Amino acid sequence: MATITDHATANSTTSTATLDVTGITAAVGDFLVLACAADNAGASGVSSTSATITDAAGNTWTRQSVTPNSPGSAASDGTTLSIWTCPVTATLSSATITINFSPNTTSKAAILKKIVPATGESIYLAAAGAGATGVLTGTWAAPTVSVPQGSTIFGFVANESRVAQTADS
Numbered sequence: 433m434a435t436i437t438d439h440a441t442a443n444s445t446t447s448t449a450t451l452d453v454t455g456i457t458a459a460v461g462d463f464l465v466l467a468c469a470a471d472n473a474g475a476s477g478v479s480s481t482s483a484t485i486t487d488a489a490g491n492t493w494t495r496q497s498v499t500p501n502s503p504g505s506a507a508s509d510g511t512t513l514s515i516w517t518c519p520v521t522a523t524l525s526s527a528t529i530t531i532n533f534s535p536n537t538t539s540k541a542a543i544l545k546k547i548v549p550a551t552g553e554s555i556y557l558a559a560a561g562a563g564a565t566g567v568l569t570g571t572w573a574a575p576t577v578s579v580p581q582g583s584t585i586f587g588f589v590a591n592e593s594r595v596a597q598t599a600d601s
Contacts, residue, residue: 434555435548436584439464443541451540453529456487463547463555464518466493468531469590470540472512477502479512482532489522493529496557501590508538513590517557545586 442453451468458464466485473480479500485493493516501510531542549555579585 433550434553434584435550437546437548438543439546440544441542445539447536447538449533449536451531451533451542453531453542453544454526456524456527456529456544458520458524458527458546459548460520460523461549462520463549464491464520465545465547465586466516466518466529466531466542467586467588468514468516468540468542469588470512470514470533470537471508472500472502472510473508473533473535473537475507477505477507477509479514480533480535480537481512481514482534484532485516485518485529486532487518487524487529488527489524491518491520491522491524493518499590511590513588515588519555543588547584 439458440453440455442451444451451470453466456464468481470479470481472478477500479498481498483495485495487493495514495516497515498512499514500512503510529544531540533540547555
């Protein structure tokens with residue numbers, strides 16, 4: 433069975449064009465999943481998360497989902513959640529992953545999960561949903577996703593608040 437770990441996190445409340453996730457170690461064949469929550473600092477509240485993530489070894493990062501939430505259609509009035517994946521093709525050793533923003537963005541946080549497949553296992557992306565957006569009132573529900581039995585589902589949330597989220601039971 434694959435080993436899944438919360439490998440690294442990063443956050444910043446300084447207005448910059450990048451966020452670095454450091455100390456990344458991954459072997460060829462590992463699979464990385466990165467979720468980034470950030471202010472929606474673009475014009476009219478659009479995502480400021482650019483279309484690029486880079487790492488020290490030149491692995492390919494693919495944006496699977498981007499969900500902006502801009503209640504008032506104004507810059508930085510909500511959040512953007514972007515989810516990225518990377519099948520590791522070049523070894524990372526205490527490396528840095530850089531998330532790029534345009535324009536500069538103040539509040540941003542990221543979590544990186546590392547999946548190490550067991551012998552004979554392969555990793556694939558079955559689906560990436562756009563998620564639910566709105567104003568926090570009561571219970572939120574995510575879209576229904578169908579996956580084969582035995583699959584692992586990852587879920588991430590971004591909100592414009594310092595209030596901790598309660599995970600699904």
